[in-house]
Amino acid sequence: MEGFVRVGDRIVLYNMYGTEGGLPAISFGGSPSTRWKRPDAVGSIAGSGVWLAQADRPGYGGSTRQPGRTVASVVPDVVALADELGWERFAVTGGSGGGPHALACAALLPDRVTRCAVTGSISPPIVDGPEPTAEEEAADPRRNRTSWKALHGDLRPELEETARSIMTAVEAGGPEIPPDPGAAPGPPAREDPAAMARLTATFVTGHDGWEDDLVAFAKPWGFDLGDIHVPVTLWHGSTDDRAGKYADHLAAAIPAAERRFYIGGHIPPANAYREVLRWLTLS
Template sequence: MRLPDGRDLEYEVQGPSTGPVALFHHGMPGSAVPMDTVLGSMTARGFRVITYSRAGYGTSSHATGRTVADTAADCAFLLTHLGVKRYLTVGWSAGGPHALASAAVAPESVEGVLLVSSFAPFDADGLDYVEGMGAQNVAQFGTVGHGESAMRELVGQMASAVRGNTSADVATEMASLLPPVDLAVLTAEYGADNAANMDHGLSRGDEGWVADLAALTSPWGFDFGVVVAPVELWHGTVDQMVPVTHGQWLAEHLPTAEVHLEPEQGHLSIAIGSLGEKLAVLRGRVADRATS
């Protein structure tokens, strides 16, 4: 679709046409390409799931200097374009901040937020941002503050390591980020889904990934105080991509959050095959709130 400023935003719609709508915010890197291993449990429960590619990924136009809130504004326009007035928003990993931003930007439309393995703000008070991360992410976030060229160089190296490779190759490249429970997930059915999703996201270059890294580590463009929708927050205790301390920080700063810290679950294992169940719990909270 064409956005008001002339940019293109690509999206996909999965699931029953009459089901409750869930807007899914992908990770970093990622794209609108549907992943059955991720979305299947949601569509099986009757949800109509909308995926999209953030600016710079896939065929979505680049947006110079985009913030997390800017992406949420793009999504609000998309949902209006599709005629959807009320919806839930789901954010996994780097999608988490964008899911919260959707609730901040369109509070009259977003009924609830599902956060899974979400990043906290880069300048979060009292949080050691990279403590507990695997070496690849320590290096990635370590480029912040050293200029755009340093960021682009490392993102380019990381993109080359995953673009066009098999799930086994990706697992080798991402070894420091994968506890055994996540390695098992990545080398199973999800691996092929993830590869197709990332390959499309990076098919026109690394611009989306660079923009994501900049957006995550800059001010997000909204205040947590305006997020009034119910939040279901899930985080695995052995997550090496986004350590559980990020989830704990978010839990302390989101007054509407119900928190689930899952022992022995990682970044991938906590999401694959179970997002539908988690989303149904959130929808139940939304319904209870409406009748109370």
């Protein structure tokens, strides 16, 4: 099921997954991503008892771009989507770059958000001073060159080069998602039209949403992490050291946060994603 909502003069497109009538939840994809979920995620959601909405943030997919948006700018879109679906109360979840957007809803919609689970989320970066060195970034990922360039430079050429590199690897027979270290790669994405459609929407059609996300992360997020009082879990993979360091800072700032980890890398495997969804349904 798919649909759209209007927010002022913008359109926000969304897809629905899972069990209609199940626990209402809104999911936020990473940076970059679109509303189209992979089959393994769709399968996990189908058995979770969750009725999940995944929207394209402005500038992704078919959603109208919103120049100058902040992380907190997602909240009016979420309110419009929840009202369209008839949801007074709902859970939120977000992966990687979707994490800050889920946290924004937890902070700014305390009367509507029941629970918030984020996986591999970033934390607010440190962007003052000179451009960070690789050594500084390795020691503290909050001091990263991408966030610094988002405020002090031009991200677009770097994003376009990254996208070309990803699609070149796919065209050479690579999988849709790079495997975790030591794991076997998935099947060639070029042999799966649905996988190629997801990759094209994310890395070829346009980079506006991706760039706007990264700029929004580098600016003040528009809310205080200390104002989050709904239950929060911070998930990250056992081999994802960078996300673990981000989680250290998020856990210190969010009073209600609990740390969780799963066996794997940045993207949760199916069993871990099922556990995240199960946690959302707890009362």
